[in-house]
Amino acid sequence: MTAMAMTACTGPKTDVASQEADKDFNYVVDKFADLEILRYKVPGFESLSLRQKQLLYHLSEAALMGRDIFFDQNGRYNLAIRRTLEAIYINYEGDREEPQFKALETYLKRVWFASGIHHHYALDKFRPEFSVDFFTSCVKGLSPDKLPLREGQSVERFLEEISPVIFDSKVMPKRSAQSGDGDLIKASSNNYYGGDISQKEVEDYYAKLKIGQDTIRPISYGLNSRLVKEDGQIKEKVWKVGGLYSSAIERIVERLRMAIPFAENDAQRAIIEKLIAYYETGDLKTFDAYSVLWVEDTASEVDFVNGFIETYGDPLGMKASWESTVNFINKEATKRTRIISDNAQWFEDHSPVDKRFKKERVKGVSAKVITVSMLGGDCYPSTPIGINLPNADWIRRDHGSKSVTIENITEAYDKASQGNGFSEEFVWSDKEREAMRRYGFLTDNLHTDLHECLGHGSGKLLDDTDPNALKAYSSTLEEARADLFGLYYLGDPKLVELGLLPDNEAYKAEYYKYIMNGLMTQLVRIELDKDVEEAHMRNRQLIAKWVYEKGKPEDIISFEKKEGKTYVVVNDYLKLRALFGELLAEVQRIKSEGDFAAGKALVENYGVKIDPELHAEVLERYARLNLAPYKGFVNPVMREVKGANGTVTDIVLDYTEGYAEQMLRYSRDYSFLPTYND
Numbered sequence: 001m002t003a004m005a006m007t008a009c010t011g012p013k014t015d016v017a018s019q020e021a022d023k024d025f026n027y028v029v030d031k032f033a034d035l036e037i038l039r040y041k042v043p044g045f046e047s048l049s050l051r052q053k054q055l056l057y058h059l060s061e062a063a064l065m066g067r068d069i070f071f072d073q074n075g076r077y078n079l080a081i082r083r084t085l086e087a088i089y090i091n092y093e094g095d096r097e098e099p100q101f102k103a104l105e106t107y108l109k110r111v112w113f114a115s116g117i118h119h120h121y122a123l124d125k126f127r128p129e130f131s132v133d134f135f136t137s138c139v140k141g142l143s144p145d146k147l148p149l150r151e152g153q154s155v156e157r158f159l160e161e162i163s164p165v166i167f168d169s170k171v172m173p174k175r176s177a178q179s180g181d182g183d184l185i186k187a188s189s190n191n192y193y194g195g196d197i198s199q200k201e202v203e204d205y206y207a208k209l210k211i212g213q214d215t216i217r218p219i220s221y222g223l224n225s226r227l228v229k230e231d232g233q234i235k236e237k238v239w240k241v242g243g244l245y246s247s248a249i250e251r252i253v254e255r256l257r258m259a260i261p262f263a264e265n266d267a268q269r270a271i272i273e274k275l276i277a278y279y280e281t282g283d284l285k286t287f288d289a290y291s292v293l294w295v296e297d298t299a300s301e302v303d304f305v306n307g308f309i310e311t312y313g314d315p316l317g318m319k320a321s322w323e324s325t326v327n328f329i330n331k332e333a334t335k336r337t338r339i340i341s342d343n344a345q346w347f348e349d350h351s352p353v354d355k356r357f358k359k360e361r362v363k364g365v366s367a368k369v370i371t372v373s374m375l376g377g378d379c380y381p382s383t384p385i386g387i388n389l390p391n392a393d394w395i396r397r398d399h400g401s402k403s404v405t406i407e408n409i410t411e412a413y414d415k416a417s418q419g420n421g422f423s424e425e426f427v428w429s430d431k432e433r434e435a436m437r438r439y440g441f442l443t444d445n446l447h448t449d450l451h452e453c454l455g456h457g458s459g460k461l462l463d464d465t466d467p468n469a470l471k472a473y474s475s476t477l478e479e480a481r482a483d484l485f486g487l488y489y490l491g492d493p494k495l496v497e498l499g500l501l502p503d504n505e506a507y508k509a510e511y512y513k514y515i516m517n518g519l520m521t522q523l524v525r526i527e528l529d530k531d532v533e534e535a536h537m538r539n540r541q542l543i544a545k546w547v548y549e550k551g552k553p554e555d556i557i558s559f560e561k562k563e564g565k566t567y568v569v570v571n572d573y574l575k576l577r578a579l580f581g582e583l584l585a586e587v588q589r590i591k592s593e594g595d596f597a598a599g600k601a602l603v604e605n606y607g608v609k610i611d612p613e614l615h616a617e618v619l620e621r622y623a624r625l626n627l628a629p630y631k632g633f634v635n636p637v638m639r640e641v642k643g644a645n646g647t648v649t650d651i652v653l654d655y656t657e658g659y660a661e662q663m664l665r666y667s668r669d670y671s672f673l674p675t676y677n678d
């Protein structure tokens with residue numbers, strides 16, 4: 001299995017409400033463009049020990065120190081543009097309600113959210129709705145010392161350099177080109193490669209490095225560096241202390257060091273020390289050693305990710321974005337995932353896939369439910385709801401992986417969506433709505449648990465199958481495999497027997513929600529006339545459309561009309577479950593055999609194209625609800641409380657900070673990189 005496909009799943013599955021709203025906590029913080037900003041609670045923080053809180057505090061500081069890195073990775077002008085817009089935003093003396101200024105404010109909020117000038121999900125460059133003249137006059141109105149000018153650069157030259165990057169739709173149009181026949185590196189404007197290097201040159205460079213490598217435990221070449229061509233020479237610029245991004249990485253290391261005295265045990269201390277050694281040397285063998293220590297530590301209650309981890313942003317899947325999450329275990333909810341992982345072998349043995357593609361021995365499934373207390377880099381403000389790491393295949397094979405469900409995030413999504421009119425608009429009847437209200441939060445989380453903890457880890461490749469055989473379709477098919485594994489077992493009486501579900505009705509809530517989302521409501525994220533692009537979304541449509549088509553003769557799922565509006569109705573849940581099983585068996589076969597043609601056909605026939613009439617209807621109905629299709633989070637503010645003699649007596653959380661306020665504070669207190677990092 002590929003590293004890309006097996007990793008974090010981003011975004012909530014649907015937007016449907018299911019529980020009673022929290023009256024005194026304000027989940028919704030801000031709303032602009034296609035985004036809604038929420039905040040999350042950190043339940044259980046107060047009852048942690050002071051030592052654990054201090055550990056979380058220092059790790060959380062480390063989580064914020066690398067913020068600029070992710071901006072720069074996403075594009076070499078991102079820091080210049082962010083800093084310029086912030087200077088305007090802070091110092092503007094005109095009418096702040098004036099449309100041009102409002103448009104600039106919205107644009108800045110989007111840049112903050114996406115950590116750059118391209119949409120975080122669609123990856124296309126934003127179109128500013130303020131004029132180049134307005135921007136120019138704002139910049140000229142600032143004292144030059146407030147602008148991120150290059151050494152000796154005039155304001156005029158600065159504007160000549162920066163304005164086309166913001167306003168010209170042909171300049172840096174796409175953050176990362178994930179498909180197409182041309183040179184994907186040249187078509188991508190992110191900053192993982194530089195100096196007009198070609199895709200072929202990149203591929204040749206790494207192919208050469210891999211000659212004679214350890215194929216049993218291959219290191220993740222290219223993971224922590226930018227590859228550039230300078231004066232005709234190809235060079236790797238490693239992200240480390242003393243290398244590229246040093247000034248931010250030094251701060252991360254400093255905070256990690258401050259965390260060490262509060263480590264819960266020797267294993268955790270060793271993990272932090274190894275991570276520091278990796279940041280100091282940039283040595284990828286040290287990173288692997290760190291990952292092994294990390295995955296084997298299942299005893300610590302506090303846990304964290306901090307580093308160059310996910311490779312979704314690189315069209316070649318090598319370069320990792322910087323991210324951090326800091327968290328502690330949710331013991332009560334983890335009872336649920338422990339039951340699942342304790343029974344992992346049972347699930348593998350009883351799955352509907354061909355025996356040749358099953359693992360004889362499932363190993364190392366460690367699953368827990370966590371509460372995050374700080375998000376940074378590529379996990380902020382847009383946040384995954386589940387993570388499965390590490391990504392290196394050989395570490396997963398020999399040492400297993402850690403899989404988590406982030407329940408305080410799923411809870412915030414759930415709470416924020418209550419009473420927003422979405423389910424009243426799109427769900428067929430009160431019967432489905434009632435089932436979702438009753439079981440939705442539980443079955444949604446359980447589906448994520450099964451997806452992360454069992455789905456991605458299940459099955460095996462035949463011995464002679466090339467792990468990269470499915471190429472550009474691998475991410476979609478891998479997500480489909482994991483989702484189907486979860487869906488199939490949600491409807492299994494075994495889950496009731498294990499005490500994971502209260503009765504044999506509960507699973508229907510998730511089935512309905514999944515099908516409605518895959519056939520209809522996820523289309524709210526896509527512009528009219530465009531195809532489904534993103535892997536998780538393609539996967540959901542693929543599954544929903546396939547079972548719809550296959551179920552047609554028996555009318556298992558139907559589209560119904562009521563007062564001119566289209567609804568999805570599931571007529572037979574048991575037969576739907578059987579279809580999930582059938583498709584799971586087929587997707588596993590495709591993966592195990594590396595059947596590219598069948599995989600491509602499945603994705604292209606079911607996952608990509610949209611019925612334009614239904615799409616227009618869904619968009620129109622959604623627009624009237626005035627909701628935002630994408631969500632992200634502000635972090636709580638974490639503060640040390642000091643006693644009379646200066647010793648720390650407590651760490652407290654504050655949930656009152658606004659979105660712009662938080663972003664400006666981060667830019668002031670956690671910004672260490674130069675504007676241009678060459």
Ligand code: ZN
Nearest residue numbers: 008009479482
């Ligand atoms: Zn996944």
